[in-house]
Amino acid sequence: MTIDNLGIGGKRYKEAKHALLAALASQEWKGGEAIPSERRLAERFGISIGTVRKAIDELVAENILVRHQGLGTFVAHHQRDRHFFRFFRVVGAGGDRRFPTVELLSFEQAKASPSVARLLAIAPGATIYKFSNSLALEGEVVMIDRIVVAESRFRGLTEDALRERPSTLYNFYQDVFHVYVTGIEERLRATVADHTLAGSLDVPVGAPLLEIRRVAYSYQQVPVEVRISNVNTAKHEYVGATTLPTPPYENGIP
Numbered sequence: 001m002t003i004d005n006l007g008i009g010g011k012r013y014k015e016a017k018h019a020l021l022a023a024l025a026s027q028e029w030k031g032g033e034a035i036p037s038e039r040r041l042a043e044r045f046g047i048s049i050g051t052v053r054k055a056i057d058e059l060v061a062e063n064i065l066v067r068h069q070g071l072g073t074f075v076a077h078h079q080r081d082r083h084f085f086r087f088f089r090v091v092g093a094g095g096d097r098r099f100p101t102v103e104l105l106s107f108e109q110a111k112a113s114p115s116v117a118r119l120l121a122i123a124p125g126a127t128i129y130k131f132s133n134s135l136a137l138e139g140e141v142v143m144i145d146r147i148v149v150a151e152s153r154f155r156g157l158t159e160d161a162l163r164e165r166p167s168t169l170y171n172f173y174q175d176v177f178h179v180y181v182t183g184i185e186e187r188l189r190a191t192v193a194d195h196t197l198a199g200s201l202d203v204p205v206g207a208p209l210l211e212i213r214r215v216a217y218s219y220q221q222v223p224v225e226v227r228i229s230n231v232n233t234a235k236h237e238y239v240g241a242t243t244l245p246t247p248p249y250e251n252g253i254p
Contacts, residue, residue: 016045016055018220024064024075024180025219031077031174035065064182064219077174084168087184087216089239090135090143090231100135100143102169105200107131107159109151119215119226120150127151131162133169134200142236144200148226153179170216179224187213188238191230201232210238 020035029035038056042049056073059065063086066076084099091097108130117124128148135143147169149157154177165172173179191211198205209230216225231238 012047013051013054013058016041016047016051017058019045020055020059021064021219025222027178029075030178031075031180034072034074037072062182076180087170087181090137090236091239092137093235093237095237095239098137100137101139103134103136104159104163105132105134105144107162112148112150116148116226120148120223122150122152129154129157131159137236140235141201141232143229143231144197146228149224153177153224173224180218181216181224182218183221184214184216189213193230197230201230203232203234207232209233212238 020041023029035041036044038049038052041052045052056065060067060073063076066074068074088100090100110128110130112120112122112124112126112128114124116128117126120128122128128150130146130148132147133145134141135145151157154173157177161176162172165176167175170181173181189211191209193201193203193205193207193209195205197203197209198207201207201209203209210233212227212229212231214225214227214229215223216227218224
């Protein structure tokens, strides 16, 4: 890979950053692996070490790369303690953060509707996997997730694999399918519990809930997951999110 006709100033490091992201997207370096030294990357791209360093600095700031002093720069790897709370933003009313207990409720294969296809950047009618989870904090179910992913990016995904995964969902995506979630876009709105959600969350029909609509992205802002979460906020709060631009939702997840 070479970087030609980069221009001057900021364009050079932005092109270097794009080239690094392209290499990551092609799985040249996987989660937890070291990338080449700045000198080797500068030689490869035909640019200065300072330009490479600036591109790497941005990727470190975005939690895509991680520097370990004396060891080098590594591809970030989802780890339960380090990365989980970047994406799980529901906390107790006092702000305490706890890891939820997750239970798989349903799993099915389906065809993508036009709205879901647009959000996942796949063709309408393409095969998708749809599954739902309940998340409990201190023994009380507080959140229901409905998730859609494209079969083309998660080939071979099964209900048993989801149910028996030993780690967080995004860690599972990374370790099994080499899909690394780098950021999310979320939209929040108030809603009320229908009969299904009321039963799952143990609240009355019509009880107020928070609805979180998410698109998760991998390298180069490729959408890899669509999710709708419904949260019982009677004893819990939502504390913000990392965002990226994305088209608006249309009609939720059919």
